[in-house]
Amino acid sequence: xxxxxxxxxxxxxxxxxxxxxxxxxxxxxxxxxxxxxxxxxxxxxxxxxxxxxxxxxxxxxxxxxxxxxxxxxxxxxxxxxxxxxxxxxxxxxxxxxxxxxxxxxxxxxxxxxxxxxxxxxxxxxxxxxxxxxxxxxxxxxxxxxxxxxxxxxxxxxxxxxxxxxxxxxxxxxxxxxxxxxxxxxxxxxxxxxxxxxxxxxxxxxxxxxxxxxxxxxxxxxxxxxxxxxxxxxxxxxxxxxxxxxxxxxxxxxxxxxxxxxxxxxxxxxxxxxxxxxxxxxxxxxxxxxxxxxxxxxxxxxxxxxxxxxxxxxxxxxxxxxxxxxxxxxxxxxxxxxxxxxxxxxxxxxxxxxxxxxxxxxxxxxxxxxxxxxxxxxxxxxxxxxxxxx
Numbered sequence: 001x002x003x004x005x006x007x008x009x010x011x012x013x014x015x016x017x018x019x020x021x022x023x024x025x026x027x028x029x030x031x032x033x034x035x036x037x038x039x040x041x042x043x044x045x046x047x048x049x050x051x052x053x054x055x056x057x058x059x060x061x062x063x064x065x066x067x068x069x070x071x072x073x074x075x076x077x078x079x080x081x082x083x084x085x086x087x088x089x090x091x092x093x094x095x096x097x098x099x100x101x102x103x104x105x106x107x108x109x110x111x112x113x114x115x116x117x118x119x120x121x122x123x124x125x126x127x128x129x130x131x132x133x134x135x136x137x138x139x140x141x142x143x144x145x146x147x148x149x150x151x152x153x154x155x156x157x158x159x160x161x162x163x164x165x166x167x168x169x170x171x172x173x174x175x176x177x178x179x180x181x182x183x184x185x186x187x188x189x190x191x192x193x194x195x196x197x198x199x200x201x202x203x204x205x206x207x208x209x210x211x212x213x214x215x216x217x218x219x220x221x222x223x224x225x226x227x228x229x230x231x232x233x234x235x236x237x238x239x240x241x242x243x244x245x246x247x248x249x250x251x252x253x254x255x256x257x258x259x260x261x262x263x264x265x266x267x268x269x270x271x272x273x274x275x276x277x278x279x280x281x282x283x284x285x286x287x288x289x290x291x292x293x294x295x296x297x298x299x300x301x302x303x304x305x306x307x308x309x310x311x312x313x314x315x316x317x318x319x320x321x322x323x324x325x326x327x328x329x330x331x332x333x334x335x336x337x338x339x340x341x342x343x344x345x346x347x348x349x350x351x352x353x354x355x356x357x358x359x360x361x362x363x364x365x366x367x368x369x370x371x372x373x374x375x376x377x378x379x380x381x382x383x384x385x386x387x388x389x
Contacts, residue, residue, distance in 0.1 A: 049168050049179075050085075050186030056152050056166035057089040057132075063151070064127040067117075067134055069099035069141030070290075073109050073252070074175050076101075077217030078134040078154065080115065080210055081180040085187070086132075088204040094127035096120050098141035103290040108255040109216065112248050113209045123147055135176040137161030137169050154179060157350075174228035177217035181236035194245040211243035216252050223297075227352050261291045268295035268310050269302070273378060277306040277326060278385045280378050286312045286319075293321035293355065300325060307331065309381050311374075313360065318374070320347060320356040320381075334384040338377075 047055070057063060065082050067075035075097075083093040095117040101110055109115060120126060123144025131139070132152040138161035139145040152166040156173040173179060184206050192198045194208040218236055222229040225237070264283050272281040279299055286292065289312070296310040306326035311318055320339075324331040332349030335356045339345035342363050347356025365371020372380065383389045 050183030075135035
């Protein structure tokens, strides 16, 4: 008899031969089930993030794509790219955002690339229950945001937010646009330049407006690929290049600036307090809070200055924007420490770039709280940048 183990007698093997056929059939079915399960797991592991993202949307009827409040080019471009992928999955997308589109580059992006999005004031305005977050991983910026449970999250900022069906958070990336661009590569999207007619037969298309938006998005978040850029950003730029419209890119990158923007930049330089290679500047009252990060971009270019924080008042709120070229200064963490004792304040960001805002009333102290005046807060910011706090 074949199949006997060494030392096994014929009598020992007889019970197996005489086993109930139902038991044998059950064992065979279990073996088949294990093989199928193993194959499914292997297939899932082999799927690219882009394929898994598309699959996570398939089967939904509609989806609300939320950017972070006051969206920048990276957020807007990723929302555009996500909407196109949703359509390829047979889903009806609606792009939405809280706050305003204010910075002149952001407004130019919206106009030149025809960014189609709706503003929202609260959770009741969100288009549907199925929500995708792009360029942030925790819903914020409007009443009821904490009650939203996204189905998918695509982001490059640090955080613990997750989607119920899909999560792709890569803090090591310099931009979210590089992640979305990677999805298009993985899904085999057909690229079309500005002079080419887009075929209606393709499931997923990367046309010129989208390619231009994604390229500008990743450039804006990495200061033209000079800060925080990774090889993925350069790979994405190379992939996008054949489809971009250089004229549209120029119009977005060099819009007209307001007189206030130039005035705030000048005040940031004039009002600066310098401590070694650190500079902090209070520019006073502003009507456009987006002038503050632009002033920070200007101030950090000064010779001998490697880390800056610019602050300004608008409607009782002190807005902060920081930039760092110093490896010893993690700007996001420094600003977070600076506001941690102020009620309802928020701040954070990356090593090279950060921002925040706090109520001046809360900063100065409510009730029995001692609080801080603006001058004391400036010194606290300097101490945090130096690592003394």
